Amino acid sequence: MEPSDQAYTNEEQLIEDKFQELLNGYLNSNHRKKVEIIERAFKFAKEAHKGIRRRSGEPYILHPIAVARIVSQEIGLGSTSICAALLHDVVEDTEYTVEDIENHFGKKIASIVDGLTKISGGIFGDQASAQAENFRRLLLTMSEDIRVILIKMADRLHNMRTLGSMLPSKQYKIAGETLYIYAPLAHRLGLFAIKTELEDLAFKYEHPDAYNQIKQKIAETEESRQQIYNNFAKPIVAKLKELGFDFEMKARVKSIYSIWNKMEAKHIPFEEVYDLYAVRIIFKCPNEADEKKECWTIYSVITDIYKLHPERTRDWVSRPKANGYKALHLTVMGPDGNWIEVQIRSEKMDEIAERGFAAHWKYKVGNSDEESELDIWLKTIKDILEHPEPNAIDFLDTIKLNLFSTEIFVFTPKGELITLPKDATALDLAFTLHSDLGFHCIAAKVNHRLVPLSQKLQSGDQVEILTSKSQTPKEEWLNLVTTAKARSRLMTALRKDRRKIIAKGETQFKEYLANNHLDYSNELVTKIVSALGLQNREDLFFKIGNEEITPNENIKKIIKGKSVNPFMRYLKLSFGNNSKNEPAKTQQPQHPTIDRKQTYILRDVNGVKNYKVADCCCPIPGDDVLGYVEDDETVVVHKRECPVAMRLKSSFGPRLVSTQWEASKSLSFPAKIEIQGIDRMGILNEITRVISNELMLDMRGLTIQANEGVFDGTVNIMVHDTQVVESLCNKLRKIKGVQKAARCKE
DSSP states (O other): OHHHHHHHHHHHHHHHHHHHHHHHHHSSSSSSSOHHHHHHHHHHHHHHTTOOOOSSSTTTTTTHHHHHIIIIIISSSOOOHHHHTTTTTHHHHOOOOHHHHHHHHHHHHHHHHHHHHTTTTTTTSSSSHHHHHHHHHHHHHHTHHHHHHHHHHHHHHHHHTGGGGGGGHHOOOOOHIIIIHHHHHHHHTTTTHHHHHHHHOOOOOHOOOHHHHHHHHHTTHHHHHHHHHHHHHHHHHHHHHHOOOEEEEEEEEEOHHHHHHHHHHOOOOOOOOOEEEEEEEEEEESGGGGGHHHHHHHHHHHHHOOOBOTTTEEEETSOOOTTOOOOOOEEEEEESSSSEEEEEEHHHHHOOOOOTTHHHHHHHSSSSSHHHHHHHHHHHHHHHHHSOOOSSSHHHHHHHHSSSSSSEEEEEETTTTEETTTTTTTHHHHHOOHHHHHHTEEEETTTTTETTTBBBTTTOEEEEEOOOOOOOGGGGGGGTTHHHHHHHHHHHHHHHHHHHHHHHHHHHHHHHHHHHHHOOOOHHHHOOOOOHHHHHHHHHHHHHHHHOOOOOOHHHHTTTTOHHHHHHHHHHHOOSSSSSSOOOOOOOOOOOOOTSSEEEEOEEEEEEEESOOOOOOOTTSOOOEEEOOOOSSSSEEEEOOHHHHHHHHOOOOGGEEEHHHOOOOOOOOOEEEEEEEEEETTTHHHHHHHIIIISEEEEEEEEEETTTTTTEEEEEEEESSHHHHHHOOOOOOHHHTTTEEEOOOO
């Protein structure tokens, strides 16, 4: 047998084995066994993708099989979804049409494949700036059949698992998009296991060194953690067995991404992340009606043994989260002196927490409460889609607002319970109840106390909205709302008001021309718009209607060509806005074209940098960074976790370039260190001595404030790279009295 024939046979066997694993997983599930249609879908997809390979070199059909396996075994869906997953790339990548799928597999599978095809364009292609529009299409399709988004989640998860074969610049784009869009969406759908894995995989590619360090430290502390857990669990296990509970108790370590998030947010090292793991108790409960009672019995057992943290009990059994999550959480003081979170769930609650809404198909009995929760959410999504932002990127941000992970519950005067995102204001509630209430809202009463529209609401508040017929929406209200519905309705109303002001301004302008015996023409309006530096005629009419511009002698001068504005604008275009006499920029792109596929080396030759540092995050050598290529081929460097970079990754993928700092000790960059501690005599001298004498650093500023025995302050220094900053922080923390020393994020 020829080597190529042997390789082909091995590949065929691999494909067959992978499909068999998919089938075996399906046969072990609770779904009705429709093997024949799954086998047909596999053969159809295999034939359609014949000869096509992925970037990694493997046969393409292995990707749909892997996605179908995630759909079946990790999300828990049935044959319809498995077939749709196997066929999800057929229409987009081959000659087959949706009609062909419908003829072979029926309307339901075809409509899901059609939904998946609609939202796939540009996900890994060069149309990444259309990503927000794809996301909108995804949501439109999702409101027709939730299985579309669940399969899309599986597709994204497999692409993240195989991201190593992509170019680095593509890796950043896809990882950023995953954190920005897919992880919050997975959370909102209650797909906890998938959300955690997506976050960890995205983090692995964005910050490989930090990822590996945390992973190693988790492994190193495994033995001591296990010992602490055994000591903690022993008396609880004994008591629950005595009471006749059939249960499993285990410790779950926080995900690498959430550990890093905590370290970053609190400026603490790994060793100080005390809630590194949570304990989970999962009990069997044949009668669903007893779930709540048994949760509280277990709660009682634990609090009899260990001291309870009074403010960290969370009852999501009586009032589940909007994504269907049910559990009882409590935090107790463990035998080692650290707080330990315990999560109590029944087997059904646990499956729903891990698999989200998909798990409901397994337990479906009629139209359950969880399904009606899903219907409410889909109604919200449809509501946003019917009133979208005109700009696709704004729309994406609007949707992001609605994928809130923390919720509050407030009551209307009649006792109706309303779910809102954390930090929602009285104005948000007004719009949630009804658009007209929002438009005419003047204030609110929270717990019978009068408050302004900007008042942030707390869980349990009773809120009454006060209105006035004379009230109209204001531009500044956009800063007071957090929900997508409030923002989109407000924008629509403001646009309507703007149109009225524009019409009024146009009338005033025409009256002015008539009174001064001037003819209205497009040329004349363009001349005025250009001279005043406005964007378009609507801006001109709006400013006149809003009384920001008054038609007077200045307008007359512009019309008659006496204004110096056009000349000034020419000067600005020629010489830039700088007051220095720089030479005119005759040729626009001064920089060579950047090769997006190669890693761009960040250099500084005799003080001339081949990049710009982004003002939003001020990265320094050693930071994990990426480059954004501007129109003139200038590379702007952002930290990978910078919020602006997150947005760029989701919306402007093709402009991203992988970057690497060139090793250099001759350059200095500004860095700011935050320092806190217990005040004592001479501590300031020790801090300055460490900075200036021991480390020989160039200190540019030091601000310290002491208050009732505690001090905090900032140190501004010039450094070569992040290692110098870390070394300084470690030395400062060793000074007696210094509790915290960490680099400021901004």
